[in-house]
Amino acid sequence: MKPDRETVRGHLHAMLRIRRFEEKCAELYGAGLIRGFLHLYIGEEAVAAGVVPRIAPGDAILATYREHGHALLRGIPARQIMAEMYGKQEGCSHGRGGSMHLFDVSRRFYGGNAIVAGALPMAVGFGLGDRMRGTGAVTACFFGEGAVAEGEFHEAANLASLWKLPVLFCCENNLYAMGTALDRSEADTDLCEKARSYRMEARSVDGMDVFAVAEAARAALEYVRSGAGPLFLELKTYRFRAHSMFDPELYRSREEVEAWRERCPIESLKRTASAAGLLTDEDVASIERAIATEIDDAVAFAEAGTWEPVDTLARDVYARASGGSS
Amino acid sequence: MTDTVRMTYREALRQGLLAALRRDPTVFLMGEDVGRYGGTYAVSKGFLEEFGEDRIRDAPLSESGFVGAGIGAALNGLKPVVEVMTVNFSLLALDQIVNNAATLRHMSGGQINVPVVIRMTTGGGRQLAAQHSHSLEGWYAHVPGLRIVAPATHADAYGMILAALDDPDPVIIFEHAMLLNVEGELAAEPGPVDLDRAAVRRGGSHATVVTYGGSVPKALEAAGELAKEGIEAEVVDLRSLRPLDDATVMASVRKTHRVVIVDEGWKSGSLSAEIMARIVEQAFFDLDAPMIRVCSEEVPVPYARHLEEAALPQVADVVAAVRQVVA
Ligand SMILES: Cc1ncc(C[n+]2csc(CCOP(=O)(O)OP(=O)(O)O)c2C)c(N)n1
Numbered sequence: 001m002k003p004d005r006e007t008v009r010g011h012l013h014a015m016l017r018i019r020r021f022e023e024k025c026a027e028l029y030g031a032g033l034i035r036g037f038l039h040l041y042i043g044e045e046a047v048a049a050g051v052v053p054r055i056a057p058g059d060a061i062l063a064t065y066r067e068h069g070h071a072l073l074r075g076i077p078a079r080q081i082m083a084e085m086y087g088k089q090e091g092c093s094h095g096r097g098g099s100m101h102l103f104d105v106s107r108r109f110y111g112g113n114a115i116v117a118g119a120l121p122m123a124v125g126f127g128l129g130d131r132m133r134g135t136g137a138v139t140a141c142f143f144g145e146g147a148v149a150e151g152e153f154h155e156a157a158n159l160a161s162l163w164k165l166p167v168l169f170c171c172e173n174n175l176y177a178m179g180t181a182l183d184r185s186e187a188d189t190d191l192c193e194k195a196r197s198y199r200m201e202a203r204s205v206d207g208m209d210v211f212a213v214a215e216a217a218r219a220a221l222e223y224v225r226s227g228a229g230p231l232f233l234e235l236k237t238y239r240f241r242a243h244s245m246f247d248p249e250l251y252r253s254r255e256e257v258e259a260w261r262e263r264c265p266i267e268s269l270k271r272t273a274s275a276a277g278l279l280t281d282e283d284v285a286s287i288e289r290a291i292a293t294e295i296d297d298a299v300a301f302a303e304a305g306t307w308e309p310v311d312t313l314a315r316d317v318y319a320r321a322s323g324g325s326s
Numbered sequence: 327m328t329d330t331v332r333m334t335y336r337e338a339l340r341q342g343l344l345a346a347l348r349r350d351p352t353v354f355l356m357g358e359d360v361g362r363y364g365g366t367y368a369v370s371k372g373f374l375e376e377f378g379e380d381r382i383r384d385a386p387l388s389e390s391g392f393v394g395a396g397i398g399a400a401l402n403g404l405k406p407v408v409e410v411m412t413v414n415f416s417l418l419a420l421d422q423i424v425n426n427a428a429t430l431r432h433m434s435g436g437q438i439n440v441p442v443v444i445r446m447t448t449g450g451g452r453q454l455a456a457q458h459s460h461s462l463e464g465w466y467a468h469v470p471g472l473r474i475v476a477p478a479t480h481a482d483a484y485g486m487i488l489a490a491l492d493d494p495d496p497v498i499i500f501e502h503a504m505l506l507n508v509e510g511e512l513a514a515e516p517g518p519v520d521l522d523r524a525a526v527r528r529g530g531s532h533a534t535v536v537t538y539g540g541s542v543p544k545a546l547e548a549a550g551e552l553a554k555e556g557i558e559a560e561v562v563d564l565r566s567l568r569p570l571d572d573a574t575v576m577a578s579v580r581k582t583h584r585v586v587i588v589d590e591g592w593k594s595g596s597l598s599a600e601i602m603a604r605i606v607e608q609a610f611f612d613l614d615a616p617m618i619r620v621c622s623e624e625v626p627v628p629y630a631r632h633l634e635e636a637a638l639p640q641v642a643d644v645v646a647a648v649r650q651v652v653a
Contacts, residue, residue, distance in 0.1 A: 036453035036629060087453075087630030098455050098629030114457040115415065116387050149386035150418070177387055179363025185386035251362040310636045314625050 003211060005283075008273045011210045013287050014049035015266050018042075018069035020291045021078060024299065025068065025085060025099075029245055034085045036098050037114075039066040043240035046265035047172055048073050050213025051140065051235075054221055060108040060126050060139040062119040065100035066172075067112040070142060076104045078294050079301035088305030095308055096316070116177075117143060117150035120169070124156050127165030127230065138166040138224045145234075146177025148194060149185050160230040161200040167230040168220055169195070172207065174239045179251035195232030207237030208263045238263075329514040336506040338483035339369050343407065345484075346491050347377055350405060353491060354381040356392055357409030366411050367447065367506055393419035393444065397427050397496075400442035405491055410446040413462050413500065427496040428471030439494040443487065448476075449502040449540045449590055450638050456626035459634075461590040463500040463539070464597035467568040473497040474567040475521055476539035480510040482565060485519030493521060500567075502540025502590075522566055524574035530558035533648050534578040536601055537588035538564040541639060545588050548644035559586075559648050567597060575601065576609045583614040584651045588639055593621040618647040 022042055028034045041048065048069035055061060055074075063070045071081055076092050084091025085099050093103045093111075100114040110126075113119040123141035130137045147153050148171065160167045171191055175182050182189050192202035201223060205216040213235060220231045238260040242249060249257075273279035333341075346353050354377075355370060361384040364371040374382045385392035389410060396408035410416045416423070423444065430438045450459030467474045473495050477483045483501070490497035527542060528549050537545045542563050549559040562578050564570065579585055585605060589598035598619045605617065623637045 035631060036455060037458070087633075093629075095630040095633065096455070096628045098453065100457075101455055101629070114455070115418075118457075146387045149388045151388070151390055152418075177358075178366070179359045180384055180386065181362075184362070184384060248364065250364055307632055308630065310632060313623055313628070313633055313636050317625050 003273070003278060005278050008269070008278045009283060009287065010053075011049055011214070012266070012269055012273070012279070012284070013291070014053065014073055015045035015210065015269070016287055017072055017291050017294070018045045018048060019266060020295055021072060021081075021298070022068055024295050026245070028085070028299070034099065035087075036100070037065065037244045038099050039244050040239070040241045041066050041069040043260065043264065044172060044174060044207065044237045045069060046210040046213050047170070047207045047235045047237055050210050051170060051217040054214060054217040055140050056137070058108070058135065058137045060110055060137065061142070062110050062123050062126070062139065063112050063142045064116075064119070064144060065112050065114045066144070067102055067142070068099070071102040071104070071109060071112075074104070074107050074109045076102065076107060076109060078298035080104070082298035082302040083305045086302040086305060087307075088302055089308040090301070090305040117147035117152040119143065120147065120152050120156035121159075123167050123169070124159045124165060127160060127167040128163065130166055131163070136225070138168060138221060140168045140170055142170045142172060144177060145171055145173040145175070145182055145191060146180070146185065147171075148191055154194075157195055157198045157200060157230075157232070161198040164227070164229040166224045166227065168224045169230060169232045171232065171234045172237055173234050174237050176239070176243070176252065178243045179247075181251065191234050192232060200230050200232050201228065202232040202234070204234040204236065207235035208265045208268065210265055210269055240264075330511040331514055332509060332511055333480070334506065335480055335483050335508045335510065336367060336369055338480040338510070338512050339487070339501060340371070341512070342484035342487040343370065344373070346407070346487050347373070347381065350491070352403065353405040353407060354383060355407045355409060356383040356385055356396060358385055358387060358411050360384060360409050365409075367503070370409075389415050389418035390422055394422040394426065396442050396444065397422055397440060400440055401430070401438060406442050407487070407491070408442060408444045410444060412458065412503070413446050413448040414458050414460050416446050416462075423466070423472070423496075423498070424469055428469045431495070432471060440496045441491075441494050442496050443490045443499065444496070445487070445499045445501060447503040448500045449504055450622075450627045450634065451504045451540070453629055453631055453634055455629040459627035461622065463567055464589070464591040466498055467597055467600075469568075471496070472568060473521060474500065475565060476500045476502070476567055478505070478539050478542035478563050478565070480512040481516060482519055484512055484516050486521065489519055489521045497521065500539060504540050505543070508543065522569065522571060524562055524564045524566070524571040526560060526574070526578065527563045528559070528561040530560035531582055532558045532652050533584040533586060534560045534562060534575075534582045535586045535588060535644065535648065536562045536564065536575055538567060539590070541588045541590055544639065544641050545644055547641045548648065551641070551645050552648055557648060557652055570601070570604065572604055572608060575605065579605055579609045580612045583612055585613070585617040586620060586644065586647045586651055587617065588620045588644055590622055590639055592624050593619055594624060596621060615651050618651050620644050620647050
């Protein structure tokens with residue numbers, strides 16, 4: 001399939017939104033306005049840009065603590081995400097969750113989960129829900145390759161495959177789980193083989209190539225939606241920044257990081273699309289301008305946001321109020 | 327006076343572990359990112375270079391697997407120190423800890439000892455939201471067969487790891503994350519510490535503040551403020567959460583007759599409830615006022631800073647509680 005101008009612009013816009021949004025977050029973190037942990041997705045944008053827009057509105061998404069990009073592309077307004085980062089009550093999780101716990105159930109975005117592999121068994125349950133209710137919807141669950149070492153991955157993979165559930169397992173393989181390289185944590189580094197051992201369809205794609213990811217995601221979602229069972233999609237990518245905001249990065253060499261930076265999904269797209277005559281400098285400039293406006297607006301919204309009064313601290317622990325005192 | 331060295335709590339933990347690894351070749355450290363990364367909290371920084379990959383063993387994200395492996399290695403001649411990054415992730419290893427480490431000696435009719443040491447950080451206060459801010463040491467303290475300790479001072483940060491390794495039973499060490507950067511003095515040649523006794527960290531005659539771990543500095547700060555008003559609060563650091571040193575607690579209660587308990591866990595079904603119950607059982611007639619607990623609000627810890635502060639015990643809460651109990 002030959003890309004056209006619109007597709008190129010769409011992919012670039014999606015990836016740049018994530019990149020610029022997160023660069024702003026890093027800056028705000030430095031200024032102490034965003035706190036806690038902040039895990040940047042910078043370098044991995046082609047994954048969310050390729051997969052998330054292909055997921056239908058009725059489908060569900062479960063993600064990790066590294067989920068700003070997925071949340072943005074799912075359509076949660078940047079203002080609400082930024083307000084959440086600030087801890088303001090106008091945030092998408094009302095200031096209760098922060099960076100690692102973006103939620104928007106109206107968009108079927110069931111959160112960033114901060115326990116590695118914690119969302120995987122729940123994704124199985126989402127699949128069960130769609131299958132038993134006959135909704136025709138599917139669930140996409142994002143997780144890092146580090147999660148594959150957890151028992152929860154294996155239990156979830158087996159259950160999903162055993163019950164032939166409509167779940168797309170998106171494994172964002174950025175080669176490191178904090179400081180632990182894949183080959184220091186897996187006896188067999190072929191992640192697809194693990195999924196296949198549960199008789200699950202498994203595919204691997206270059207996660208730095210947004211076109212390849214988009215096509216793989218389209219095909220994978222079609223497969224899962226057809227009722228054939230779950231699918232494991234490995235997206236080979238790399239995080240350019242520290243694991244969170246502080247990380248001495250003793251575990252990988254500067255050369256390795258530089259080599260991957262050469263493959264930056266945004267720069268690659270710009271290069272190839274320009275060479276093919278599908279992208280002009282003015283295209284890029286106008287995309288940048290639109291994003292800058294969106295981010296300025298998000299920051300202004302977050303700044304103007306309000307702190308929830310402390311007297312409602314204990315709300316949202318239970319859905320039903322009961323008589324006792326806790 | 328003996329010489330002391332000024333350092334962070336983190337460095338005291340590091341020195342203790344270093345001493346443990348140097349004195350006994352069967353001691354090894356295992357956990358996520360303990361080696362290459364240098365330790366999530368830099369406690370094991372430089373260890374890989376000194377001791378090699380066998381003894382500073384990086385483990386994949388497999389909490390149940392490597393905690394269980396630590397228990398097995400302990401049964402089979404080694405002295406494992408298993409680091410679970412935080413108490414939050416130890417929930418994935420709960421089965422191995424509660425069903426294996428805690429029971430094997432008893433179930434085997436006393437044939438087996440389980441000399442495993444498990445370390446983990448605990449507590450909130452860093453705006454990490456609900457899944458990363460738990461204080462679940464009270465849960466572990468519910469379980470017979472486990473020894474639970476919470477070093478609050480530099481001497482304990484250094485010494486408890488050594489004492490734990492000398493102990494034939496499974497010991498879990500809870501290191502409060504907010505203590506890591508706290509500066510303090512450690513003896514140049516630190517002596518041994520025990521795992522069993524509570525310690526009076528500040529003497530006082532008007533009220534007893536019973537606490538442990540990350541709440542100890544808060545209680546001491548509160549006591550300092552109260553002293554300015556002429557209220558002398560005695561601060562008892564439990565040190566061991568299981569078994570509990572009732573004698574030290576009751577001796578203080580019999581002296582002051584008034585009690586405040588500070589525990590970062592939630593109140594319901596908590597360690598603070600257990601301490602209160604024991605005081606009622608053993609020293610009821612010595613009490614001059616109802617006891618007060620300062621605990622976390624019954625809510626998952628929220629992200630926003632002002633809400634998190636409101637959810638966790640603060641110095642001002644302790645001050646207010648002591649004032650109330652002596653009023
Ligand atoms: C069960 C559990 N153990 C440990 C951690 C601490 N931790 C947070 S992220 C992380 C690395 C995860 O790596 P990976 O799954 O590859 O995702 P990435 O961060 O690379 O996106 C670790 C060890 C955690 N959050 N949950």
